[in-house]
Amino acid sequence: LCHTALAEYTKFPEGFTFGVATAAHQIEGGWNENGKGENVWDHLSHNRPELIADGSSGDVATDSYHRYREDVEELAYLGVDFYRMSFSWARLLPNGRIDNVNADGVRYYNELLDALAAHNIEPLVTLFHWDLPQALQDLGGWANPHMIDYFRDYADFCYKTFGGKIKSWITFNEPYEICEDAYGDILKAPAVNSHGVGNYLCSDTLLKAHAEAYHLYNETYKPVQDGKVMISINSIWYEPKDPSNAEQVVLAETANQFKFGWFAHPIFSQQGGYPAVMIENVARNSAAEGLKRSRLTQFDEYWTARIKGTSDFLGINHYTTHLVTGAGVDPGAKSPSWLKDVGAVVSTDVGTDSASAWLRVVPSGFANLLRWCKRSYSDPPIYITENGYSDRGELMDYKRISYFNDYLSEILNVINDDGVRVLGYTAWTLMDNFEWRAGFSERFGLYHVNITDPALPRTAKLSADYFKQLIANRELPKENKYKEPAITKV
Numbered sequence: 001l002c003h004t005a006l007a008e009y010t011k012f013p014e015g016f017t018f019g020v021a022t023a024a025h026q027i028e029g030g031w032n033e034n035g036k037g038e039n040v041w042d043h044l045s046h047n048r049p050e051l052i053a054d055g056s057s058g059d060v061a062t063d064s065y066h067r068y069r070e071d072v073e074e075l076a077y078l079g080v081d082f083y084r085m086s087f088s089w090a091r092l093l094p095n096g097r098i099d100n101v102n103a104d105g106v107r108y109y110n111e112l113l114d115a116l117a118a119h120n121i122e123p124l125v126t127l128f129h130w131d132l133p134q135a136l137q138d139l140g141g142w143a144n145p146h147m148i149d150y151f152r153d154y155a156d157f158c159y160k161t162f163g164g165k166i167k168s169w170i171t172f173n174e175p176y177e178i179c180e181d182a183y184g185d186i187l188k189a190p191a192v193n194s195h196g197v198g199n200y201l202c203s204d205t206l207l208k209a210h211a212e213a214y215h216l217y218n219e220t221y222k223p224v225q226d227g228k229v230m231i232s233i234n235s236i237w238y239e240p241k242d243p244s245n246a247e248q249v250v251l252a253e254t255a256n257q258f259k260f261g262w263f264a265h266p267i268f269s270q271q272g273g274y275p276a277v278m279i280e281n282v283a284r285n286s287a288a289e290g291l292k293r294s295r296l297t298q299f300d301e302y303w304t305a306r307i308k309g310t311s312d313f314l315g316i317n318h319y320t321t322h323l324v325t326g327a328g329v330d331p332g333a334k335s336p337s338w339l340k341d342v343g344a345v346v347s348t349d350v351g352t353d354s355a356s357a358w359l360r361v362v363p364s365g366f367a368n369l370l371r372w373c374k375r376s377y378s379d380p381p382i383y384i385t386e387n388g389y390s391d392r393g394e395l396m397d398y399k400r401i402s403y404f405n406d407y408l409s410e411i412l413n414v415i416n417d418d419g420v421r422v423l424g425y426t427a428w429t430l431m432d433n434f435e436w437r438a439g440f441s442e443r444f445g446l447y448h449v450n451i452t453d454p455a456l457p458r459t460a461k462l463s464a465d466y467f468k469q470l471i472a473n474r475e476l477p478k479e480n481k482y483k484e485p486a487i488t489k490v
C-alpha cells in the first residue's frame with residue numbers, strides 16, 4: 001500500500017494553480033467584537049470546554065480579525081495563486097438572517113479582499129466552514145429543512161455584497177463532517193449526537209441548500225459576475241486490508257460510497273440521488289429496528305434532478321486512507337449509526353502516523369481515490385481544496401514536507417498516467433490554528449504561531465520555504481534539500 005517511489009514526473013501542467021486554505025473560525029478570533037453573533041463553535045467551546053482537547057477556543061484564535069494584513073503578507077511571500085478562506089456567517093449576519101446585517105463584518109471582508117487583490121491573490125471563498133449562527137442552531141440547524149431558505153438568503157447576500165471581487169465560491173466545506181460529526185456524533189459543534197438519524201436529516205437539507213445556492217448563482221449572478229461555484233467533499237479513502245479478499249474489496253467500495261458517495265453521488269453521478277448501497281443498507285437496518293420508514297430519506301424526482309450537476313468542479317479535501325478489515329459492526333459503532341449502516345469493520349493501522357489519530361500517511365491511496373473519482377463521476381474537473389499533515393508545531397517540519405511531496409507526486413502520476421483532470425492544489429493550512437476539538441494540540445500550518453505570546457507571532461516553517469519554491473518553479477524539487485539530516489549515532 002505504502003510506497004515512496006522516486007518521483008517520475010516533476011513538472012506541473014500549464015495553468016495548474018496553487019493556494020493555501022484557512023477557515024474563519026479557526027483564525028479570526030474577535031468572537032464577539034463589533035457586532036459579530038455567537039456561532040455553534042463559540043457556543044460549544046464556552047459551554048462544554050471539556051470537549052476541547054487543550055481547553056482553548058476560537059475567541060482569539062490567531063487573531064486574524066486584527067492581523068489580516070500580516071496574513072496577506074505571508075500569502076504574498078509564498079507566492080500563492082489563490083487563497084481559500086471562509087466567511088463567518090455570524091460576523092456578517094449575527095442572527096443568521098438578512099434582516100440584521102453587521103456593517104463591520106462587511107467592512108472586514110471588503111478590506112481583506114482588497115488586500116488580496118492588491119497582491120494579485122485570487123480569493124476562493126467558502127460560504128460555510130462549520131460556524132453556523134447559534135440562532136439558527138436553536139431552530140434545529142441543518143436538521144431543519146427551513147435552513148434551505150436561510151442558506152439561500154445568506155448566499156444571495158454574499159454574492160450581491162462581495163461577488164464583484166470573487167470569481168470562485170465553495171458552498172459547503174466537508175458535508176460529511178457537518179452531518180456525521182456534528183449531528184450524528186459529538187466530534188464537531190453543535191455535537192447533537194443523534195447518531196443514525198440527525199446525520200441523515202442534515203444531508204437531506206444540506207444537499208438541497210447547496211443546490212439552491214448553486215442555481216441562484218447560475219441564474220442571477222453568473223451572467224454578470226462570471227464566476228464558478230463548487231462544493232468541497234472530504235474523503236477518508238478506504239481500501240481492503242487484503243486486496244485478494246473479495247468480501248473486503250466489496251466492503252471497501254461500500255465504505256467509499258457511504259463516505260464520499262453520500263454527498264458526491266447526488267451531485268456528480270449520472271443517476272443522481274444517494275448511492276444504491278446506502279439506500280439499501282439504511283432501509284434494511286431501519287426495518288430491522290422496527291421503523292416505518294428508512295432513516296435515510298430519499299430525494300424525489302424533482303430534488304434528484306435539482307441537485308444533480310450543481311458543481312462546476314469537484315472539490316476534494318483529502319488527507320488519509322483507512323482499511324476495511326471485514327464485514328460486521330465495527331466495535332466502536334453506536335446503534336443506530338452511520339458506521340453500523342456501513343456494515344464494515346475499519347482500521348487505521350496503515351501507513352505512518354501524524355499528530356492526529358485519524359491521519360495516516362498513505363500517498364498511494366490519494367492516487368486511487370482520484371482514479372476512482374474519474375471513473376465514478378464521468379471525469380470531472382477537480383480541485384484539491386485541502387491536503388495537509390499535522391505535527392506538534394516543529395519549525396523544521398521535514399515530515400510535513402515529505403507528506404506534501406509524496407502526495408503532490410501522486411497528483412502528477414494520475415494527471416500523466418490516467419488523465420485525471422486535477423487543475424489546482426490547496427495546502428491546509430497557512431498557519432497553525434484552532435484545530436476544532438483538538439484545539440492547538442494538532443498543528444497543520446506552513447507558519448508556526450506562538451499562542452503563548454500575546455502578539456501571536458507567526459514564523460515560517462521549513463515547509464513554507466518548500467511550498468514557496470514549489471510555486472515559483474511549478475515543479476517538485478529535484479534534489480532533496482528538504483530531507484531530514486540523518487542522525488549520527490555515537
Ligand code: PNW
Pocket residue numbers: 023026173174177234235236317319320358386428435436444
Ligand atoms: C478538515 N478526515 O477536516 C477541515 O476542513 C479543516 O477545517 C481542518 O482543520 C482540517 O481538515 C484538519 O483536520 C477534516 O477524517 C476532518 O479525513 C476529518 C478528516 C479530514 C479533514
